Amino acid sequence: IPLPYDSTLRPEIGDGAVIDRVTGLRTAVSCLFWDATRAEWSNEGIRRLRVGSSPNGSWVECASSHLSVFVASEVEADCRGNPFGTAQIDACGVCEGDGSSC
Secondary structure, eight states: OOOOOOTTTTTTHHHOOOOOOTTTTTTEEEEEETTTTTTTEEEEEEEEEEEEEEEEEEEEEEEEOOOOOOOEEEEEEOOOBBBBBOOBBBTOOTTTTTTOOO
8 A cells, every 4th residue: 555645744754763862762654544443543454565755745655454544644663663663772772782782
């Protein structure tokens, strides 16, 4: 599913700007769907494939295991830039490090 988004609203989500220097958390654009059961937006069953731009605008492409209503949205990302990921920066400032390189 390629979904358009306006990269001029928050240009930093395209380059993965760090928003938390302790954990390395940042924001990224990704796909979400409306989960009517939970009454909230979710990324369950969705995998972000790539983000790109063309003369016609910016887009995010995702794969989904189901049919639904999808949107492109700014979401939390880990220090590797993976939407909803769990990788964090260790005490030495290394993404997914074990603290041994200080």
